[in-house]
Amino acid sequence: MKLENRLRTGPTPSLLVIGHDRTNILLDRRAAVVAASAGILVIILMILAVLLGDFPLTISEVMDVFLGRGEALVRTVVLEWRLPRAMAAVLFGAALAVSGALFQTITRNPLASPDIMGLANGSYSGMILALVFLGGSWPMLVTGSLAGGLAAAAIIYLLALRDGLQGFRFIMVGIGVSAMLASLNTWLLLRVDLDVALLASAWGAGTLNSITPATLIPTGFSIMMLLCLVPAVSAPLRQLSLGDDAAASTGAAIGPARLAAIVIAIGLVSAVTAVSGPIAFIALSAPQITRRLAGTAEIPLGATGVVGGLMLLVSDLVAQHVIPLTLPVGVVTVVSGGLYLVWLLVREARRTT
Amino acid sequence: MTAPPLRSQAATLSYDKRVIVEDLTFDIPAGSFTAIIGPNACGKSTLLRAMAGLLAPAAGQMILDGKGIASLAPREIAQRLGLLPQTAIAPEGITVAELVARGRYVHQRLLRQWSAEDRQAVDDALRLTNVTELADRRVEHLSGGQRQRVWIAMVLAQQTPLILLDEPTTYLDIAHQMDVLNLLHELNAAGRTIVAVLHDLNHAARYASHIIAMKAGKVLAAGSPAQVITAATVSAVFGLETEVIPDPVTGNPMVVPHDTRA
Ligand SMILES: Nc1ncnc2c1ncn2[C@@H]1O[C@H](COP(=O)(O)OP(=O)(O)OP(=O)(O)O)[C@@H](O)[C@H]1O
Ligand SMILES: [Mg+2]
Numbered sequence: 001m002k003l004e005n006r007l008r009t010g011p012t013p014s015l016l017v018i019g020h021d022r023t024n025i026l027l028d029r030r031a032a033v034v035a036a037s038a039g040i041l042v043i044i045l046m047i048l049a050v051l052l053g054d055f056p057l058t059i060s061e062v063m064d065v066f067l068g069r070g071e072a073l074v075r076t077v078v079l080e081w082r083l084p085r086a087m088a089a090v091l092f093g094a095a096l097a098v099s100g101a102l103f104q105t106i107t108r109n110p111l112a113s114p115d116i117m118g119l120a121n122g123s124y125s126g127m128i129l130a131l132v133f134l135g136g137s138w139p140m141l142v143t144g145s146l147a148g149g150l151a152a153a154a155i156i157y158l159l160a161l162r163d164g165l166q167g168f169r170f171i172m173v174g175i176g177v178s179a180m181l182a183s184l185n186t187w188l189l190l191r192v193d194l195d196v197a198l199l200a201s202a203w204g205a206g207t208l209n210s211i212t213p214a215t216l217i218p219t220g221f222s223i224m225m226l227l228c229l230v231p232a233v234s235a236p237l238r239q240l241s242l243g244d245d246a247a248a249s250t251g252a253a254i255g256p257a258r259l260a261a262i263v264i265a266i267g268l269v270s271a272v273t274a275v276s277g278p279i280a281f282i283a284l285s286a287p288q289i290t291r292r293l294a295g296t297a298e299i300p301l302g303a304t305g306v307v308g309g310l311m312l313l314v315s316d317l318v319a320q321h322v323i324p325l326t327l328p329v330g331v332v333t334v335v336s337g338g339l340y341l342v343w344l345l346v347r348e349a350r351r352t353t
Numbered sequence: 354m355t356a357p358p359l360r361s362q363a364a365t366l367s368y369d370k371r372v373i374v375e376d377l378t379f380d381i382p383a384g385s386f387t388a389i390i391g392p393n394a395c396g397k398s399t400l401l402r403a404m405a406g407l408l409a410p411a412a413g414q415m416i417l418d419g420k421g422i423a424s425l426a427p428r429e430i431a432q433r434l435g436l437l438p439q440t441a442i443a444p445e446g447i448t449v450a451e452l453v454a455r456g457r458y459v460h461q462r463l464l465r466q467w468s469a470e471d472r473q474a475v476d477d478a479l480r481l482t483n484v485t486e487l488a489d490r491r492v493e494h495l496s497g498g499q500r501q502r503v504w505i506a507m508v509l510a511q512q513t514p515l516i517l518l519d520e521p522t523t524y525l526d527i528a529h530q531m532d533v534l535n536l537l538h539e540l541n542a543a544g545r546t547i548v549a550v551l552h553d554l555n556h557a558a559r560y561a562s563h564i565i566a567m568k569a570g571k572v573l574a575a576g577s578p579a580q581v582i583t584a585a586t587v588s589a590v591f592g593l594e595t596e597v598i599p600d601p602v603t604g605n606p607m608v609v610p611h612d613t614r615a
Contacts, residue, residue, distance in 0.1 A: 010467045011454030011475060012489060017467050026466040108442070232463065239458055245438035249405050250511060251431025251459030297447035 031300035034293045038306040042090055045313050049086035050078055052321055080213060087220065088211045088275070089316040089329070090309035093282055095223045095268040097290075097308020098230060100283030101299045102265040105237045106258050109171055110344060113284040114149070114269040117174025120278035121181035122152025123270045127277075128188045128200045136199065138215060138274075145274035149266045152177060203277025206330020208316050215275050222271045226264050227305065233261050234301050241298050279330045281337020282308050282315075288344070355383040356419065358433070358515050358546055359404055363413035366396065366403050366570075373399045374570040376413065381515075381563075386541040387548045388557035391567035392591055397550045398439050400567070401519050404548070405436040417515075431459040435511040437504055439519040439550075443492040449503050450488040453478050456510030478509040481536060497524035505533065509540075516540065518549040522556065534560045558582045558605045566590050582606040 008017050010026045017024050051057050055077055064070035065078045100113040114120055126148020127141050134140040160173040185204070189197045202210065236257035239247035248254050269283065286308035287299040293307070294300050315332040323332075357380035366374040374396040381387050381404075389397050402408040404415055406422040415422040418433060435456070443452060456478070457471045479485045482502040487495065492503060501524050508516060521537070522530040530553075538560055541547045551557045557564055557578065564581040566574040568590045574581045583606070584597045593610055600607040 011450045011471075012448050015451075015467075019464075021468050023464050024466055024468075025464065235458070235461070235463065235466075239455060241442065241444040242452075242455060243438065243440060243442040245402060245405075245407055245436065246441040246455075246507075248407050248427060249431060249434075249436035249438065250456060250507075251428045253427045295446065297444040297451065 028294065028296055028300060031290075031294040031296055031303040034290060034300070035303035035306045038303070038310045042306065042310050042313060045310070045317060046083075046086045046090065049089075049313065049317060050082045052317070053077075053082065084213050084216045085208050085211045085316070086313065088208055088216050089313040091216075091220050091223050092208070092272045092276060092279065093286070093309040093312025094227065094305035095272050095308075096279060096282040096312070097286035098227060098301060098305045099265040099268040100285075100308075101287035101290075101301050101304045102230075102233075102237070102261045103283070104287050105299055106240060106261050107170060108241060110288050111171045111284075112174070113287075114265060115278065115280045115283050116178065116341075117156060117171065118152045118178030118181050119149045119266060119269050120273050120280070120283075121178050121185060122155075123149040123273035124203065124278050125181050125185055125188065126151065127203070127274060128185060128192070131196055131200055132188070132192050136196075138218070142219075142271070142274040146267070146270040149270040149273070152181060153262065153266055205328040206277045206279035206333065207328035208276055209326075209328065211275065219271050219275050223268060226267045226271070229260070229264055230301055233257050233264070237261055238298055277328075277330065279312065279333055281333045281340065282312055284344075285337050285340045286311055289340075357381055358383055358418055359548070360416045361400075361404070361413070362416060364403060364410040364415060365412040366399050366408060367411045368399075372411070372570070374403075377570070377572060378413075379565060379572055379575055381546060381548055384541070384544065384546055385563040386537065386561050387546075387563040387565060388551045388561035389548065389565045389567060390551060390554060390557050390590070395567045396570040397567060398519050401436065401517050401548070401550060402438070405434060405517055406430045407436075428459055431511065431513070433513055434515040434517060435508040435513040437508045437516075437518040437521060441504055443500070443503075445493060447492050448488070449484060449490055449492055449495070449506075450475060450479070452492055452503055453506045453510050456507040459511065474510045474512055478506040481509060481539075482506040483532065498526060498529045501525055502529070502533065505536070514544070515546045516548070518547070520550050520552065522551065522553065530556065554582060554587065554608045555600070558607065559600060559603055578605055582608060 009015060010017055014029045016027045016029055018027050019025060050062055051059065057074065057077065061070060061074055062078055065075050103112040103114060104110055123145040126144040130140045130144025134144065156174050156177050160170040189201055236252040236254060239250055239252040240254055240257070244254055272279065287304045290304040290307045291299045294303055312329065315336070316329040319327045319329040319332045359381040361377050361379050364374065364377045365372060389400065391397055399408065403410055406415065406425065409423055417425065417430065422430060453475050454471065457474060460471060479488055482505050484499065484502050484506055487499060492500060495503065501521065505521055508518070521533055525533060534556055537547050537549060561578060564576065564578055565572055566581050566586055573590055574586045582597060584595055587593060587595050587597070587608055595611060596609045597606050598609060
């Protein structure tokens with residue numbers, strides 16, 4: 001290979017150097033292809049999501065809306081209902097997927113994810129408690145959700161501390177805590193007033209039905225802020241996959257990187273849960289699906305975000321349009337994700353025995 | 354004589370409350386090829402981890418280039434010292450060149466992820482460890498010996514004046530063991546200080562300029578091969594009766610165990 005070309009690729013031919021010798025980033029060709037393909041599908045499906053429904057629209061009607069024209073009803077349908085919902089699906093899917101990717105990277109375990117390990121259930125508990133004791137205002141719900149997620153993480157951490165963050169024990173403790181929190185949530189819903197219970201259980205399965213611009217904008221903003229922090233931790237996290245000692249001795253500050261990644265991951269999942277309730281399995285499956293599609297050694301965080309967005313958007317379209325009755329999107333992700341989990345468990349069991 | 358790059362000052366090392374290494378004081382002489390020998394579980398890897406700043410001593414301290422290692426940031430340590438740990442994980446699907454490039458972490462920045470120096474260092478490391486032909490192969494498809502050389506290449510790519518290696522010759526056949534030791538010798542001759550945990554006493558005697566013999570978390574003897582590799586020390590360290598004779602090839606001490614068959 002000519003020297004010129006070799007300087008354009010990183011350590012392996014699949015890594016492209018973007019920029020020049022003093023200022024550059026490395027981009028994995030395969031991960032970029034996956035991200036771009038998923039991105040194109042996201043755009044196509046978002047257009048479909050705006051057009052489809054009980055009140056079908058044409059492309060020209062939608063174009064009118066964006067040009068500031070069009071009937072009031074059409075404007076409402078597009079700007080207040082369908083577009084926010086589609087955008088929420090993509091953003092929330094990305095947030096969940098990246099959150100799962102961060103968990104799986106720091107634990108080096110494909111079974112680790114905030115939904116399996118009870119963080120989403122913890123956020124939901126926090127949300128119900130906030131609803132009961134602090135009233136249902138949106139900032140209170142978000143605070144409750146965040147506090148619940150952090151509390152669940154702290155409980156798991158304390159119970160599993162002895163073995164560090166690796167290994168099956170951490171995951172198993174997480175699954176146990178998740179089950180306990182799920183029963184706590186059921187119990188809480190039985191104790192509270194009926195109207196509160198109805199309100200809370202609307203979120204219980206994970207749904208995008210209640211998305212409005214008013215809830216989407218602050219959540220979307222928080223999610224984007226958190227996602228912007230991810231590139232800062234991705235390099236030390238990549239080292240972490242070599243094992244703690246090798247990572248630290250190459251100069252990675254593994255303690256701070258791990259802590260930052262956990263905080264970002266919990267922040268992402270709590271932001272989503274506060275608005276849509278616990279949407280299962282995107283966080284678990286999107287990172288591994290993306291890694292297999294891209295064929296990379298580590299989970300590619302950026303591509304995972306796009307694939308996660310695509311997965312939740314598809315799930316929500318299925319929930320709204322394919323099945324005759326309108327289901328919460330969480331039901332669709334649980335069913336498809338459950339199959340994935342069974343496959344993963346079988347594969348892991350085979351590998352570890 | 355320049356100051357020792359690394360010294361252990363009354364270091365006590367423990368996991369949780371269990372003390373593994375107690376009150377250990379020694380120097381790694383500047384420019385030396387130091388071998389650490391001792392029976393399994395005597396604390397060699399634990400000591401190496403502490404020397405690399407990965408395990409904080411419960412008492413005492415490790416001094417790197419005159420500064421307490423606890424006061425240095427991971428990046429500052431990684432510019433001075435590289436470590437081949439006993440347990441390192443190759444991520445599934447990673448290629449040899451990608452893994453070796455991970456050794457460049459300390460030289461990279463958020464917006465300078467790959468430079469001509471990185472390329473040069475990786476190429477050199479691949480060549481020195483004789484794995485250039487394997488560059489695009491997946492690490493998990495390599496033999497144990499090839500894999501070991503790739504890990505050493507990763508540490509070399511870091512380009513540190515001090516290199517710590519935990520059992521670099523494990524998994525290698527005798528020819529590759531000699532290759533790795535010759536490589537360490539060349540690096541040492543070129544000015545780098547090498548510290549390696551070795552299990553083969555004859556290798557230690559032939560290649561090392563300085564030997565630290567440990568038992569149950571204590572240093573029983575430290576000094577030149579002629580001072581340390583004696584029948585008395587080997588007996589005290591390993592509980593094994595041996596003859597120590599001159600190596601017919603180099604004249605260094607050579608350990609021949611007594612016949613202990615029943
Ligand atoms: N992470 C850990 N937590 C608790 N105890 C540990 C840990 N790592 C090692 N030990 C214990 O510390 C002692 C010394 O272990 P170490 O790995 O330092 O021995 P070693 O001399 O390197 O042995 P070997 O020659 O078998 O590699 C052993 O009893 C071991 O069980
Ligand atoms: Mg050891």
